[in-house]
Amino acid sequence: MKTYAWICDDIVAELKQLDDDVCAEFHPAFTWVQVPEGVMPARGWSAVESGTEWTFTPPSDPVLSKPEVQALIAEQRYVQEAAGVIVNELQIDTSRDSQSLIASTGLSAILDPSYRCNFKTLNGFVEIDAGQILAIAKAVRAHVQACFDRELELLQAVEASTYSDVMLNEGWPDPAPV
Numbered sequence: 001m002k003t004y005a006w007i008c009d010d011i012v013a014e015l016k017q018l019d020d021d022v023c024a025e026f027h028p029a030f031t032w033v034q035v036p037e038g039v040m041p042a043r044g045w046s047a048v049e050s051g052t053e054w055t056f057t058p059p060s061d062p063v064l065s066k067p068e069v070q071a072l073i074a075e076q077r078y079v080q081e082a083a084g085v086i087v088n089e090l091q092i093d094t095s096r097d098s099q100s101l102i103a104s105t106g107l108s109a110i111l112d113p114s115y116r117c118n119f120k121t122l123n124g125f126v127e128i129d130a131g132q133i134l135a136i137a138k139a140v141r142a143h144v145q146a147c148f149d150r151e152l153e154l155l156q157a158v159e160a161s162t163y164s165d166v167m168l169n170e171g172w173p174d175p176a177p178v
Contacts, residue, residue: 003035005047005056012045012056069158073168077151080172084122087139088132091122094140094175106137146173 004022006014008031015035016022022032033054035041041056048055064072082095092098108115109130119128119136128136150171157163 003040004032005035005041005054007031007033007047007054010047012041012043012047014043015041066158069163070155073151073154073158076168076172077147080150081144081147083172083175085139085143085175087136090126090136092136092140093122094143099140099144102133102137102140105133109133109137143173143175 001017001019002022004016004018005012006016006026016032018025022034026032033047033049035056036054039056041047042058044059045056046059048057082093084094085092092102105117105119108117113130115130115133116127117133118125119133150173153171154163154167157167
């Protein structure tokens with residue numbers, strides 16, 4: 001079985017696998033090229049003829065504008081921000097809703113050092129006291145701030161033209177025990 005590529009405006013428009021010569025099936029105005037063995041282009045790849053040989057290359061990654069990269073960084077920060085933290089073996093939700101609830105619970109703990117409550121972790125409910133509430137609030141705040149700090153570092157790298165795509169998944173805070 002042979003693989004053929006239909007080339008339209010120097011782009012692979014379609015691929016076919018046939019036992020017979022593809023030229024017998026299509027009008028001669030169509031540019032069908034037998035793909036060399038060991039090469040497997042896909043639709044959208046560029047195709048360049050050099051003499052009697054064709055070279056196939058994948059499309060380059062799209063170049064994002066500065067605002068698109070900045071939005072991508074902010075989106076990644078939001079995902080990392082909500083990844084959660086572990087405080088004294090308790091898995092704590094750090095979504096925006098949870099941050100708000102933890103902040104208000106922390107205020108109750110500051111106003112009343114004997115305050116206790118049933119607190120819902122990602123593992124279920126636990127009863128905690130004011131000291132534990134404040135430890136959770138501090139850990140969540142530190143985690144969220146570290147996410148924003150990382151976002152700022154990446155945005156500064158974009159401005160300095162030192163940003164690379166691999167940086168997007170590096171340097172975020174670890175939700176390890178605090």
